[in-house]
Amino acid sequence: MRAHTTRIFSVFPLPLAAGLGLLTPVFFFHAVRHALPLGYAGMFAQMAGQIAAANFALPLDIPRYGPGGIPFVYPPFGHYLFAIYLKLGLSPWAYLRLIPPVFGLAALIPFYFLAQELTGIRWGGLAALLLAFTAPSVFSIHIWSAGVVRGLALTLCLAGLLFYLRALRQPVRDVIVWAGICLGLLLSTHLLYTLFAALVGLAFLLAEWQPRRILTALGILGLALLIASPWLGTVIARHGFESLWMAAASHRNADFLSLLWRDVGGAMNYLWQNLSYVTRNGFLAVLSLPSLLLLLLRRQFHLPLAFLFSLTMGEASFFPVLLAAMMAGVFVEWLAGRCSGRAAQWSAAALLTVLVLLGVGKNLSEIIRYEPEIDVYSLQMSKFVRQETDPAQTYLYIGKINEAEWFPYLLERTPVFAPWGSEWKGEYAEQLQILIDLRACQMNKDWPCIETLLAAKDAYPDLLIAPNQRWLFQQIKETHAWQVIYENERYQVWGRR
Template sequence: MADEYGRSEREESETFSVASIFDEERFWLVVSVLAGSLVVAGYFLNKPYPAYATALFPHMAEVLIENGYRRPEVIPLYTAEGLPFAYPPLMFYVMAVLIDVGIDPLLISRLLPGVAFVLLLVPYFYLSREFLPIRQAGVATVVFATAPQITRWHISGGGAVRSPAVLFLLIGLYVGVRLFKTGDRRWILPGAVLYGLTMLTHPVQMAYFGISYLVLFAAFDRSVRGLLHGAGVALGGAIVGAPWWLYVIRTYGAGTILSASNTHGGLGITELDAVLEAVVLFNDAGFPSEILIASTALAGAVYALTKRRYVLPAWFVVTIITITQVRFAYIPGAMLIGMAVVGAVVPWLAEVVPRRLGRADGETVTTVALAALILSTTWFGALYVTGDPPFEQRNSLGAYVDDDDIEAMEWAARETPPDAQFVVLDNAAEWFPFVADRTSLTVWWGAEWTTQERYERQHALHDDLAACDDAACVNETTEEYDIDPDYVYVDNDRFDDRRSMVEHERYELAYANDGVTVFRVTD
């Protein structure tokens, strides 16, 4: 039987069932995990080598194995003096065990970040549910699963450490919300354990854990009880994380941790113009998608303020001011996007579209809008990680090495003396010691655990040599930094004037393939 609008009871029932699925937590969990999995699969299937700096971490895992799972004081081959083994060690032990049982280190670096990334979407959804209704939390999680600012740093090679740290962080933040909302001290122990695990995994996530707990304390339980509960989590976490910070202080001194905290932009922004720039542009939003997503998050913050919902905007701004890495701002930022899109944009469409078209009801428009949002964000996220998104920089998730690099490094492992030292003129410097088992003088990744001065020197050395395009520049730069390499490793695509190296009396051609040329220093 049809009603006055011509709809049968069956059609009415089907419309209701389709729309109601968006109010199911299980639906959004499945959709979010599926979206994240498709993004990870797109990256894995299209990237034979992990994106960005990657090789230091499996190298450290192999050093652990060689040292009988005891932490050495020095990571060899990275710079002439080596690097302190001062990183939080948990994931290097995990990687060492995986390598020890026969899993290829390259496969671990490609797959482990993505697996951890998909897992962390589950606690992110439940954390979002503490602040948002189901649909808003679901959209926030889909955005978090697909946004380039998030995926770029968590599924690439360095995500082998970052993603597990964020997994511990997000579970810990959910525990923190429950702790401060309910005042139930039973949440203190899991909070402390998770804080300790975060501390043992990544120092920046550790810092953000503490900063966020201060925000949650101020938002939900500004009392002596809340202060004591937060202190209990901090103290317990410090105990769980003691195997790291005690080792670093005893072996290298407390200054090592302080020095590392001042690199990569440090932990705070103090100048007013820098604060305003960070809030408006999210520090480094440079691609069209990043600007769009950042603008939506900022609009979400304004929308939340108009609704007198202050916690997420405050958390968002505190994050931007205290943590310079933009990806952290999207923990509250994606929630603000979900709030704005589902709370304002979709209802506006549901009101305007039927009035304009005259043949669609609001619930249908809402269903179509949410489905379109899920499909479009997943589609774009997957395209982004494959390296070919529309309107974006094509090298969106580029690897620092290719087959020619690996071939040249394997030649170095076979044909050069074990104590040979190399100047590597591009980002392949980070991979070189891991593959070639020879020293790279120009690597700067990991130098933050030495001193601020040495970190800045290594970073400048790497950048200055990477900018060279002829023999004269290489000579001047190596002399300026007082380094004396045995070989110079050149990326053919980046180095314009290889002939100047071939014709220079200081250099002798030692090896070449289509992508790489290696010169022996004759003097």
């Protein structure tokens, strides 16, 4: 029995097991607490439903989002998994609540082993897991409902990088194949994580530099492209390469290179702004930034280079945090090992544990306050719109941006403004700014401001969907252009007179 237990923990280390045990209740807390999922994933749910309805044929377009519909060029692997579940006749809400935490737990495994492969840490890996996956930027993107795609993408990304690094160090066929499979599936799941994997992969190649390793990296790249080729070939033949390029360049991903070319000071400020995602948690910063110097002194350049490259990404709220948490784990383990004498070791361990727990506690204090964007009133209002209004009608939603993402899916109607999916049309920045301006009008309790925005954008919605707020009701009513056609405790739906 003892030998069997030893074999288990040689494959599944105790720090990783502890991390899984501690984070499982954190990941599933809201899934059990709420009947509806956190965050937003309306477009993901609609795409999965389309695939299921088409008997797994890849649809040509995604109606309503964009706005007005967009080509179906989104990497579909995560949506196909969702569609298999829907094909069984099951409700999408359980999948959107429960599967992101499952993918989140799966991501812990390659995260731990990648950190260990890079730095040799063991119990420092537990600190890294806790600091990384309780970070609100990581939690909200991967454990909320969008984790049905993003959580899967993170798991594939970390697993692909783990096998890639091992292949660079020892180009064994099985390891190369697994690296290619994981990265190919990643390319078929989410382009942003593919970009991150490419940047980190370049950092690893530079840190492990030997000319022969270029061939290994190119071999893995070729296999990944082969794995993704059924999807890539289909979308390029249907929609051209331009849609993929517009999506890859959206979300500010090209901003750093653009600034570097014309404004070096602006580029440095861009990096500093992205670094703030790490420094806003002082405990993570205190533990990770000294480790940056430590790794440079050790001539272990993998994480410092990868961290620097991640700061150049447009959507950099969580990628640097993941790498900073790995570096924090290195510093925790190094500092604990520097102490001599039992009393000093226990004191150092206690101090480091307190710092880690304070950092984690700060994160948890935010996580515990999360609430779903939609509720039963959202579903009731959506049912009315689907059943009692013309499918050709358009609408304007006045409210929170994350909440608004659900409504093209729930209402089965087209919004006049929608940033979700607009990256595939090259309109993401414009559409997002419109919603930000619309939200500002609402926060200022200024309906004429909203009317001015609609006129400026030549938008004429047939329906208004608004929060049930007295100031808004009074101002819209006074225009004599709209009448309430539905109302519940949370929403009012207005139609044109």
